[in-house]
Amino acid sequence: MQPKLPICAFDAKTGILCGNCEARLSKGEITEADVKASKAIASLADRFPELGKTTLKRASETRGSYVLEFEQSDMGPLRSNPQLHEELEAALKGKAYLVGAGVSDRQFLEEVFYPARVLTVNTVWLPDGEKKTKVVVPAKRSERRLGDFDKLRETVKRARGIDLLVETEREVAASLHS
Numbered sequence: 001m002q003p004k005l006p007i008c009a010f011d012a013k014t015g016i017l018c019g020n021c022e023a024r025l026s027k028g029e030i031t032e033a034d035v036k037a038s039k040a041i042a043s044l045a046d047r048f049p050e051l052g053k054t055t056l057k058r059a060s061e062t063r064g065s066y067v068l069e070f071e072q073s074d075m076g077p078l079r080s081n082p083q084l085h086e087e088l089e090a091a092l093k094g095k096a097y098l099v100g101a102g103v104s105d106r107q108f109l110e111e112v113f114y115p116a117r118v119l120t121v122n123t124v125w126l127p128d129g130e131k132k133t134k135v136v137v138p139a140k141r142s143e144r145r146l147g148d149f150d151k152l153r154e155t156v157k158r159a160r161g162i163d164l165l166v167e168t169e170r171e172v173a174a175s176l177h178s
């Protein structure tokens with residue numbers, strides 16, 4: 001089986017867009033990130049049969065980090081093989097966050113932070129009236145897993161329009177006692 005992608009399966013395999021997909025790209029119906037993600041997925045579909053059943057709805061890219069939005073029912077099979085995630089990142093030459101399309105903000109954030117746990121998600125209002133979404137993750141280990149929080153924030157803003165604040169449990173505890 002072949003995955004369903006934003007571009008034709010044939011284009012994704014050959015790496016060359018047909019006239020139709022090229023026109024959709026120039027009209028902005030699809031993005032460069034959709035094209036790159038489609039190619040990466042197509043290149044792995046033979047080795048990972050799980051991918052053949054998936055539907056990639058949309059991809060976005062921020063400084064080399066990708067958010068790949070799949071059909072919600074694809075998430076289980078995609079998570080069942082950690083090697084698939086690694087290979088996708090290798091094919092994209094960047095971090096890849098796998099998320100279900102159309103999920104709630106909370107679920108979106110849990111999927112972005114996966115495999116790190118999300119302890120709480122809260123809306124906070126800064127003194128200047130700016131709205132932020134604060135995610136609290138367990139201390140230390142998460143930072144290593146998630147890498148650069150600044151880059152993660154940009155990626156989440158681009159993909160979903162969420163202004164993210166990330167704090168570890170320890171930072172939250174420290175601010176309560178200061």
Ligand SMILES: [Zn+2]
Nearest residue numbers: 008011018021
């Ligand atoms: Zn095409």
